[in-house]
Amino acid sequence: xxxxxxxxxxxxxxxxxxxxxxxxxxxxxxxxxxxxxxxxxxxxxxxxxxxxxxxxxxxxxxxxxxxxxxxxxxxxxxxxxxxxxxxxxxxxxxxxxxxxxxxxxxxxxxxxxxxxxxxxxxxxxxxxxxxxxxxxxxxxxxxxxxxxxxxxxxxxxxxxxxxxxxxxxxxxxxxxxxxxxxxxxxxxxxxxxxxxxxxxxxxxxxxxxxxxxxxxxxxxxxxxxxxxxxxxxxxxxxxxxxxxxxxxxxxxxxxxxxxxxxxxxxxxxxxxxxxxxxxxxxxxxxxxxxxxxxxxxxxxxxxxxxxxxxxxxxxxxxxxxx
Amino acid sequence: xxxxxxxxxxxxxxxxxxxxxxxxxxxxxxxxxxxxxxxxxxxxxxxxxxxxxxxxxxxxxxxxxxxxxxxxxxxxxxxxxxxxxxxxxxxxxxxxxxxxxxxxxxxxxxxxxxxxxxxxxxxxxxxxxxxxxxxxxxxxxxxxxxxxxxxxxxxxxxxxxxxxxxxxxxxxxxxxxxxxxxxxxxxxxxxxxxxxxxxxxxxxxxxxxxxxxxxxxxxxxxxxxxxxxxxxxxxxxxxxxxxxxxxxxx
Amino acid sequence: xxxxxxxxxxxxxxxxxxxxxxxxxxxxxxxxxxxxxxxxxxxxxxxxxxxxxxxxxxxxxxxxxxxxxxxxxxxxxxxxxxxxxxxxxxxxxxxxxxxxxxxxxxxxxxxxxxxxxxxxxxxxxxxxxxxxxxxxxxxxxxxxxxxxxxxxxxxxxxxxxxxxxxxxxxxxxxxxxxxxxxxxxxxxxxxxxxxxxxxxxxxxxxxxxxxxxxxxxxxxxxxxxxxxxxxxxxxxxxxxxxxxxxxxxxxxxxxxxxxxxxxxxxxxxxxxxxxxxxxxxxxxxxxxxxxxxxxxxxxxxxxxxxxxxxxxxxxxxxxxxxxxxxxxxxxxxxxxxxxxxxxxxxxxxxxxxxxxxxxxxxxxxxxxxxxxxxxxxxxxxxxxxxxxxxxxxxxxxxxxxxxxxxxxxxxxxxxxxxx
Numbered sequence: 001x002x003x004x005x006x007x008x009x010x011x012x013x014x015x016x017x018x019x020x021x022x023x024x025x026x027x028x029x030x031x032x033x034x035x036x037x038x039x040x041x042x043x044x045x046x047x048x049x050x051x052x053x054x055x056x057x058x059x060x061x062x063x064x065x066x067x068x069x070x071x072x073x074x075x076x077x078x079x080x081x082x083x084x085x086x087x088x089x090x091x092x093x094x095x096x097x098x099x100x101x102x103x104x105x106x107x108x109x110x111x112x113x114x115x116x117x118x119x120x121x122x123x124x125x126x127x128x129x130x131x132x133x134x135x136x137x138x139x140x141x142x143x144x145x146x147x148x149x150x151x152x153x154x155x156x157x158x159x160x161x162x163x164x165x166x167x168x169x170x171x172x173x174x175x176x177x178x179x180x181x182x183x184x185x186x187x188x189x190x191x192x193x194x195x196x197x198x199x200x201x202x203x204x205x206x207x208x209x210x211x212x213x214x215x216x217x218x219x220x221x222x223x224x225x226x227x228x229x230x231x232x233x234x235x236x237x238x239x240x241x242x243x244x245x246x247x248x249x250x251x252x253x254x255x256x257x258x259x260x261x262x263x264x265x266x267x268x269x270x271x272x273x274x275x276x277x278x279x280x281x282x283x284x285x286x287x288x289x290x291x292x293x294x295x296x297x298x299x300x301x302x303x304x305x306x307x308x309x310x311x312x313x314x315x316x317x318x319x320x321x322x
Numbered sequence: 323x324x325x326x327x328x329x330x331x332x333x334x335x336x337x338x339x340x341x342x343x344x345x346x347x348x349x350x351x352x353x354x355x356x357x358x359x360x361x362x363x364x365x366x367x368x369x370x371x372x373x374x375x376x377x378x379x380x381x382x383x384x385x386x387x388x389x390x391x392x393x394x395x396x397x398x399x400x401x402x403x404x405x406x407x408x409x410x411x412x413x414x415x416x417x418x419x420x421x422x423x424x425x426x427x428x429x430x431x432x433x434x435x436x437x438x439x440x441x442x443x444x445x446x447x448x449x450x451x452x453x454x455x456x457x458x459x460x461x462x463x464x465x466x467x468x469x470x471x472x473x474x475x476x477x478x479x480x481x482x483x484x485x486x487x488x489x490x491x492x493x494x495x496x497x498x499x500x501x502x503x504x505x506x507x508x509x510x511x512x513x514x515x516x517x518x519x520x521x522x523x524x525x526x527x528x529x530x531x532x533x534x535x536x537x538x539x540x541x542x543x544x545x546x547x548x549x550x551x552x553x554x555x556x557x558x559x560x561x562x563x564x565x566x567x568x569x570x571x572x
Numbered sequence: 573x574x575x576x577x578x579x580x581x582x583x584x585x586x587x588x589x590x591x592x593x594x595x596x597x598x599x600x601x602x603x604x605x606x607x608x609x610x611x612x613x614x615x616x617x618x619x620x621x622x623x624x625x626x627x628x629x630x631x632x633x634x635x636x637x638x639x640x641x642x643x644x645x646x647x648x649x650x651x652x653x654x655x656x657x658x659x660x661x662x663x664x665x666x667x668x669x670x671x672x673x674x675x676x677x678x679x680x681x682x683x684x685x686x687x688x689x690x691x692x693x694x695x696x697x698x699x700x701x702x703x704x705x706x707x708x709x710x711x712x713x714x715x716x717x718x719x720x721x722x723x724x725x726x727x728x729x730x731x732x733x734x735x736x737x738x739x740x741x742x743x744x745x746x747x748x749x750x751x752x753x754x755x756x757x758x759x760x761x762x763x764x765x766x767x768x769x770x771x772x773x774x775x776x777x778x779x780x781x782x783x784x785x786x787x788x789x790x791x792x793x794x795x796x797x798x799x800x801x802x803x804x805x806x807x808x809x810x811x812x813x814x815x816x817x818x819x820x821x822x823x824x825x826x827x828x829x830x831x832x833x834x835x836x837x838x839x840x841x842x843x844x845x846x847x848x849x850x851x852x853x854x855x856x857x858x859x860x861x862x863x864x865x866x867x868x869x870x871x872x873x874x875x876x877x878x879x880x881x882x883x884x885x886x887x888x889x890x891x892x893x894x895x896x897x898x899x900x901x902x903x904x905x906x907x908x909x910x911x912x913x914x915x916x917x918x919x920x921x922x923x924x925x926x927x928x929x930x931x932x933x934x935x936x937x938x939x940x941x942x943x944x945x946x947x948x949x950x951x952x953x954x955x956x957x958x959x960x961x962x963x964x965x966x967x968x969x970x971x972x973x974x975x976x977x978x979x980x981x982x983x984x985x986x987x988x989x990x991x
Contacts, residue, residue: 004388005745007432007753009726012672014818017665017850019865023858053827054656055736055928070644077867080850085644090826092734114741116733119822120646120662128728130742162734162741164824166660167643393751393758400961404935432723433757499903500963504970507762507956509943512974515957519967 034069058093058205084241096157108151144253144263211255216295219249254295339454350427354446359416374408463549464494493522648847656829661839775854777810830927885926885934936962
């Protein structure tokens, strides 16, 4: 199907490259599997900056620190296949602005969220039209933010939040075949990043909020270092490429000042881990607590970014801030 | 020597104004209609309060329209909006809608050059605007010139000439001699463009504006009439035909 | 400070009560034309230079930076910032098998030699194009039409990123995005910057005995070709094109503050320079193209030239100049006025690299794409010239703009050299 509004590729379609090393089922590839170098409760560093897009009312740019394997591959490249990737996204907020003429009356601020992957964001090329997972992310993001914004201050107004993901997280290590308990784990990290970035952009746009909402991810992973029996472990801020198997994962949007969760998304099978071990600390509760801990970590970065934004706002004469 | 272009005014009866234009050298054949002033209900927010909004639609003959048409529509809108007097009475906050259908000539491929069609599109638009009696500050005329790999300037290039050319140039001049538009591609330097400019001005305006370069002017006289005169003649012929009854009666 | 000029004009009306004095930002919004004019033509008494509202001189470009290779999942990527306009370009290469090209088996015999011969006969334009190519490496020029025929370059620009308020995210590409995509494709095509040779994936048939060949090639036509090759005295290399690389060039305008084309094109240029394609070969057993994952075997594209785009906008002192029909002077008078202008009051300014505010105030636009011959040392060559929407830029002005663009080429060449 050709899209008349875009420039189309070859009509017969193209295939992503197949690498020789992925065809040979050998052991030497396993050696290259990235390993988590962080402690289970250690978070990745987050780079968060506001106000990079002056034409928007508020904006932010977020980047996760590249994993050890990725930064090693960057500095001394051997293989053209990247071992993992790190989230990079840009968020803009436009508004509050009058609702279009056709819209019905709303006593509150109408929040619209759009999340779109750049075609080059993932290992596989993404289409230009939003797919189901992107719409899904948009809905999750909207629920996460709606509870935090004081919407009744802007009747008959709209607020557009747009996120462009320039680089996404992998769902698994590239060398692994998709298996039964496999899910879009990378998407959960993306959502956590979206929540944190959007929260920063909303504050940058000076929209009144109850608190800064931060996103955090925790997961129960099957420990592969123990050769005998798979033991499960709770990890914060997991990079799916680091783990052989993720049993369940959870992402929360959390407001620390009020100790409230505005969005909770839990995925995976928890029964396996609780049956396999006597460790009771791996139930849903523990998973949610872990995600909240991760969100607290993100919140400190968020608070710093918002403070910078406020300083920038206050430091300039209000006239120059157009 | 190939003949000049063929044009007719008002071939469509329902449009406010229309024109058809055929360029024999490139084979391009364009039918255009103008509706003005019209209300544009869907775009009340986008309308300018003191000026008319000019909309141009280009429809290719055989293929569905694509990104290339959006691009050439932008070029035409840019050129024509400087000529249409959109602030005259009855025009502000209204639209001037120009629709151009490409009936014949080489179809333009993916990412292909629109230059061979551009003069025909511009001439059709200006004739259709005249036919719809849209107030204009000036008229225009446009021509395409090719520079072949040995550096010679080819007037009235055919599609084959255009493909073989080192560079292609479309220049449009207003009836008062301003350079309104210049679109060039290929590899060339400024001196080449300057020569192309002289030539194009001669093609569009003939001898009168060429005071310094006598040689070019002489050959031009023998060739054909300048394009500016062609636009004028087409309109005059049409008026004469329209008012034949009155002339006869007198 | 740039804003002081506007300040003084805003406060110039002595009769106005203090409550009506507008801060510069509001004056800029309410009277954009007068605001910019006040900056460009400060009162003679104020001793201020003629600067734009953004503090630049008319021919000054914004601070430009380029950063390449930061996106993990791309073959080549670049982030270009042109002042507040940001373009991110990512190039992903995929493989187009010749068996997926419907017209391939019909129009291309499997021997490369024969196909080249055919092309020479059918498309003289390509060959003429090859002749004027400066100097070296003319051998690969004759099959450049592969890129056009099989759509091997797929550039798309997106503005639906929340880059500016007017663009609705999630909506199909606006007319502006579509024409920018077209301009980029058309420039990739006319500059022939990517070589077809770099995108071809060949299969070198092993020089085996006849029996072996029969085993490998069930395809009857191939056998016939091989036989023909053998019978015709000088045996050409038994090579054939099995696939092509297709480059998906996606440009996301993350922030739009005027002049998107220059930023987008520069990001494409920087990303193409960064692009590495892995070594790929035809795997006979699996009948697919297989790539090597070794970085040492991947190679960069060998690009033709470095075309650099510079855009300009024209700001006219008299905002209504275009529509007062009777007052438009003809071209000759225009030149005389332009000459006298040097002494008196200026009527128009040509602004390099207009920002969003200035773009809204200028109807006439000029875009020049220039390159230099012989890898940067030779003469300045114009590869694209677009001038539209007004009468201010004529021959004399264009000559100056070409010079400014040539200077811009030097700057960009330096910026790209550093990343």
